Amino acid sequence: MSLAERQDLMDHSSTVWNGGEGSVSDYVALLKPRVMSLVIFTAFVGMMLAPGSIHPVLGTVAILCIAIGAGASGALNMWYDADIDEVMSRTAKRPIPAGKITPEEAFAFGMTLSIGSVLTLGLLVNWFAGAFLAFTIAFYVVIYTIWLKRSTPQNIVIGGAAGAFPPMVGWASVTGGVSLESFVLFLIIFMWTPPHFWALALFKKGDYETAGVPMLPVVAGETNTRHQILIYSILLAPIGVAPYFMGYASLFYGVSSGFLGLAFVAMAADIWRKREGDVARKACLRLFKFSIFYLFMLFALLLGESLVAGI
Amino acid sequence: MDNNEQGIVLTDEQKKKRRSRSIAIAIVLAALVLLFYLVTIVKLGPDIMNRPL
Numbered sequence: 106m107s108l109a110e111r112q113d114l115m116d117h118s119s120t121v122w123n124g125g126e127g128s129v130s131d132y133v134a135l136l137k138p139r140v141m142s143l144v145i146f147t148a149f150v151g152m153m154l155a156p157g158s159i160h161p162v163l164g165t166v167a168i169l170c171i172a173i174g175a176g177a178s179g180a181l182n183m184w185y186d187a188d189i190d191e192v193m194s195r196t197a198k199r200p201i202p203a204g205k206i207t208p209e210e211a212f213a214f215g216m217t218l219s220i221g222s223v224l225t226l227g228l229l230v231n232w233f234a235g236a237f238l239a240f241t242i243a244f245y246v247v248i249y250t251i252w253l254k255r256s257t258p259q260n261i262v263i264g265g266a267a268g269a270f271p272p273m274v275g276w277a278s279v280t281g282g283v284s285l286e287s288f289v290l291f292l293i294i295f296m297w298t299p300p301h302f303w304a305l306a307l308f309k310k311g312d313y314e315t316a317g318v319p320m321l322p323v324v325a326g327e328t329n330t331r332h333q334i335l336i337y338s339i340l341l342a343p344i345g346v347a348p349y350f351m352g353y354a355s356l357f358y359g360v361s362s363g364f365l366g367l368a369f370v371a372m373a374a375d376i377w378r379k380r381e382g383d384v385a386r387k388a389c390l391r392l393f394k395f396s397i398f399y400l401f402m403l404f405a406l407l408l409g410e411s412l413v414a415g416i
Numbered sequence: 417m418d419n420n421e422q423g424i425v426l427t428d429e430q431k432k433k434r435r436s437r438s439i440a441i442a443i444v445l446a447a448l449v450l451l452f453y454l455v456t457i458v459k460l461g462p463d464i465m466n467r468p469l
Contacts, residue, residue: 125433
């Protein structure tokens with residue numbers, strides 16, 4: 106049971122108020138700034154690749170709203186997952202487990218920003234993008250955090266969709282709709298998420314076990330996880346090249362993404378081969394780090410080409 | 417007088433943090449006002465003076 110659920114069952118009259126301890130930087134930490142920066146980047150690429158144009162001020166508003174919406178999801182995720190966060194080494198210093206912000210304060214903060222960002226995007230840019238952002242936040246908080254994360258080892262696969270929506274929301278801010286091209290941007294992040302997180306989960310397995318989160322290595326075992334990392338990597342590589350075949354990226358992108366995809370698969374195969382000891386850990390860490398570089402490079406290349414084409 | 421009758425009494429540290437949070441909220445609100453003003457200008461564009469009487 107999550108901390109939020111436990112608190113609901115408590116007698117509120119007997120609880121002591123221990124809020125008001127959070128500083129501005131603690132609230133900023135609730136927004137998961139590092140995740141937010143990735144969201145800003147991918148949403149911006151989606152916006153730049155979309156056909157048509159958007160006024161720079163409205164474009165800035167759209168990126169701001171998407172970023173705040175992503176931050177709000179992060180705050181709501183920390184509100185619900187405080188019990189998990191306090192037992193995992195990676196997350197124990199987050200504001201709620203550290204006692205700086207109460208779960209109620211985090212919930213209020215997250216909800217205010219969610220509603221604010223959705224309404225602002227709808228009012229100032231377009232309502233399709235606003236509704237899409239609302240759906241993304243709801244998907245991440247309700248479907249992933251509250252429902253799937255604690256109940257299925259496929260949590261990362263389906264939950265990863267929430268992290269893959271921002272370029273589509275960016276695209277929708279310009280066009281007022283979705284298209285096959287923006288769906289491919291979604292697919293790239295969607296297929297990238299499982300090998301990225303499972304590589305991390307393989308060497309942080311103990312943490313997830315302690316927290317009772319059914320990550321794939323904990324539930325299905327390390328061998329099965331290695332199979333799945335390889336399968337997803339093999340599926341990801343051609344999807345990474347798809348923008349070239351669909352005609353909205355150059356041959357340079359096609360060749361570069363092809364090589365990057367091959368390197369991704371080679372590292373996934375390395376994880377599959379090396380199963381014991383320090384070499385196995387190093388292989389996981391290498392793929393985890395490379396996966397971040399891979400995604401960044403794909404989107405940076407797409408962005409670079411759209412900027413060059415725009416000159 | 418116990419804590420219940422006084423309400424919640426903030427420590428100096430809590431008061432300091434509340435002040436910095438209040439300043440941050442004020443800055444965000446001011447930025448929002450500016451943003452909505454700017455977007456109004458952008459959306460109306462040159463038509464801003466072109467209104468039927």
